[in-house]
Amino acid sequence: MYRLTASYRHPADPEAFLRHYRTVHDPLTRSMPGLDAFEWGICETPDGSTPPYFVVAVLTFADREAAFGSLGSEAGQRGAADMANFAMAGVEVTQWEAQTS
Amino acid sequence: MYRLTASYRHPADPEAFLRHYRTVHDPLTRSMPGLDAFEWGICETPDGSTPPYFVVAVLTFADREAAFGSLGSEAGQRGAADMANFAMAGVEVTQWEAQTS
Numbered sequence: 001m002y003r004l005t006a007s008y009r010h011p012a013d014p015e016a017f018l019r020h021y022r023t024v025h026d027p028l029t030r031s032m033p034g035l036d037a038f039e040w041g042i043c044e045t046p047d048g049s050t051p052p053y054f055v056v057a058v059l060t061f062a063d064r065e066a067a068f069g070s071l072g073s074e075a076g077q078r079g080a081a082d083m084a085n086f087a088m089a090g091v092e093v094t095q096w097e098a099q100t101s
Numbered sequence: 102m103y104r105l106t107a108s109y110r111h112p113a114d115p116e117a118f119l120r121h122y123r124t125v126h127d128p129l130t131r132s133m134p135g136l137d138a139f140e141w142g143i144c145e146t147p148d149g150s151t152p153p154y155f156v157v158a159v160l161t162f163a164d165r166e167a168a169f170g171s172l173g174s175e176a177g178q179r180g181a182a183d184m185a186n187f188a189m190a191g192v193e194v195t196q197w198e199a200q201t202s
Contacts, residue, residue, distance in 0.1 A: 003142065005106065005157060007195065041104065041197030046169060052193045056106060058159070068147060092153045094108065096142030 001036075001098040002061045004071075006083075007053040009090035014054065018042075020086040021055065028082055032075045034066040035059060054089075064097060102137075102199040103162045105172075107184075108154040110191035115155065119143075121187040122156065129180045130160065135171040137161045155190075165198060 011017040021040075029038055040057035061067035070076050083091060112118040122141075130139055141158035162168035171177050184192060 001140075003140075003157075003159070005108075007106075007108070007193075039102075039104075039199040041199050043195045043197045045196070046172070051195060053195050056104075056195045056197055058104070058199075071147070092108075094144045094152060094154050094157045095146070096144045096157055098140040098142050098159075100138070100140045 001100070002064050002067045002095070003098050004059040004061070004067060004093065004095040006057045006059075007092045007094075008055045008057075008087055010050070010054040011086070011089045017054070017086050025079065025082055025086065028075065028079045029057070029059065032059075032070045032079060033073050034061055034070040036061055053092075067095065103165050103168045103196070104199050105160040105162070105168060105194065105196040107158045107160075108193045108195075109156045109158075109188055111151070111155040112187070112190045118155070118187050126180065126183055126187065129176065129183055130158070133160075133171045133176045133180060134174050135162055135167040137163060137167075154193075168196065 008017070026040070029035070037060035038057070040055055042055055043051035043053050045051045061070060071080070109118075127141070130136070138161035139158070141156055143156055144152035144154050146152045160168075162171060172181070
């Protein structure tokens with residue numbers, strides 16, 4: 001199982017970020033070929049302080065080959081390009097082969 | 102489903118980090134009550150450049166209540182304290198209710 005996470009810094013306009021994320025980036029991501037699962041959430045902290053990121057998303061693929069193929073597909077390229085429309089505050093992407101045992 | 106991620110900055114001694122992580126922190130984390138799933142991986146990039154983090158781990162709980170109860174348990178507290186033994190380079194923790202639909 002291969003995972004990719006995208007951790008988004010706090011945007012200047014959180015409502016505009018979420019509106020774009022829900023209506024454009026979420027469906028665009030879900031249209032990527034070979035994507036086994038997609039989830040995301042708005043970060044919180046136990047004490048109510050500001051978390052390091054605003055939103056974290058996790059994409060799941062069968063393996064590295066499936067992930068790279070998906071990211072290189074037309075939908076994958078459109079998703080990457082779309083980040084310029086809402087992730088101006090910054091985003092950190094990680095990718096890794098998940099070790100579950 | 103409630104997720105917690107721990108993203109570790111690149112350590113001064115990667116081998117020592119991984120040795121401690123595999124032999125101490127991994128089993129300690131897995132001993133946490135109410136933990137539905139635990140996985141982690143060593144980050145990589147498509148072009149071989151240095152990724153923003155060295156290791157990312159994802160903990161999965163049924164819901165926020167289960168997560169907070171687990172983090173507050175003896176094993177949870179020991180796991181948090183253990184970070185001082187290998188995560189000196191820094192770690193960013195996020196937690197969020199996963200939206201999958």
